[in-house]
Ligand SMILES: C=CC1=C(C)c2cc3[nH]c(cc4nc(cc5[nH]c(cc1n2)c(C)c5CCC(=O)O)C(CCC(=O)O)=C4C)c(C)c3C=C
Ligand SMILES: [Fe+2]
């Protein structure tokens with residue numbers, strides 16, 4: 187297909203979303219949309235709305251805005267900037283080499299650019315088949331299903347539907363596992379040692395998993411495949427969950443509790459990787475890189491390094507191109 191003809195399909199890459207600016211007002215707007223989604227917080231709105239509006243949206247934005255400021259890039263929020271770089275590299279790899287014209291857009295479940303804007307952009311590019319690629323390696327109803335909800339809500343007003351293909355997750359995709367493994371090996375080579383490996387995932391309330399959300403099973407699958415590929419025995423790696431929010435129990439083991447216990451148990455030198463994040467963001471650049479590291483060192487930890495997300499690396503571009511090619515086969519890629 188030449189670049190002048192209509193595309194056979196378009197790709198809608200979707201990530202969580204991020205504030206437009208590292209300022210309390212923008213953070214408040216973002217958190218309000220995000221935390222009002224019942225996929226994320228499933229409490230009865232009669233109970234939750236007053237807590238959200240009167241307590242959380244008053245207390246949290248100034249503190250979180252400060253955290254965003256500490257990681258903000260010249261071009262914007264890391265989640266968005268790094269996602270854009272990835273989108274661009276995928277487009278180059280997919281289209282330039284094979285002389286196709288597949289439009290790839292990058293949208294957010296919450297905030298800007300919205301999923302509806304992304305879908306409209308694809309429509310303008312004349313793509314009437316859409317491959318939806320949520321940027322979450324492990325399916326969770328709190329993230330991946332929320333992408334589908336937003337898309338369907340946007341299409342409610344649309345009289346003519348595009349053909350849709352929804353990618354559910356890629357927790358065990360060989361190129362994903364290979365990318366993580368290569369990043370870890372590269373770190374070991376640079377450090378000249380094989381430190382204890384911590385695989386830390388964003389948590390969800392335990393109740394969601396008890397009610398059937400497969401997320402922890404998908405995370406454990408990723409961890410086991412990485413450990414297996416690296417030839418690690420059980421004592422050489424740990425699987426934990428970070429980013430707790432609110433008072434109820436979240437998935438365990440908790441990252442902070444586990445890391446604080448390590449030095450007393452003889453684990454003083456660690457590397458930490460966060461496989462649930464396709465690109466680096468507030469949670470990895472601030473919470474994992476600094477907060478967790480500080481807690482570990484305060485308890486006697488000696489060496490602590492965060493291994494970056496796959497971001498716009500060749501490994502991640504190869505993975506996403508493969509996901510796109512394999513899942514669009516029926517549309518004759
Ligand atoms: C309140 C419940 C939350 C659930 C459930 C949740 C699940 C979840 N989130 C991600 C990925 C990201 N979360 C990010 C930030 C973030 N997450 C929550 C809360 C829940 N997440 C909050 C309140 C925030 C905002 C920051 C804060 O106030 O502490 C981000 C970073 C966004 C950015 O702008 O950089 C990502 C990415 C996953 C993968 C997940 C469940 C699987
Ligand atoms: Fe989150």
Ligand SMILES: [Fe+2]
Nearest residue numbers: 429468469473
């Ligand atoms: Fe956090």
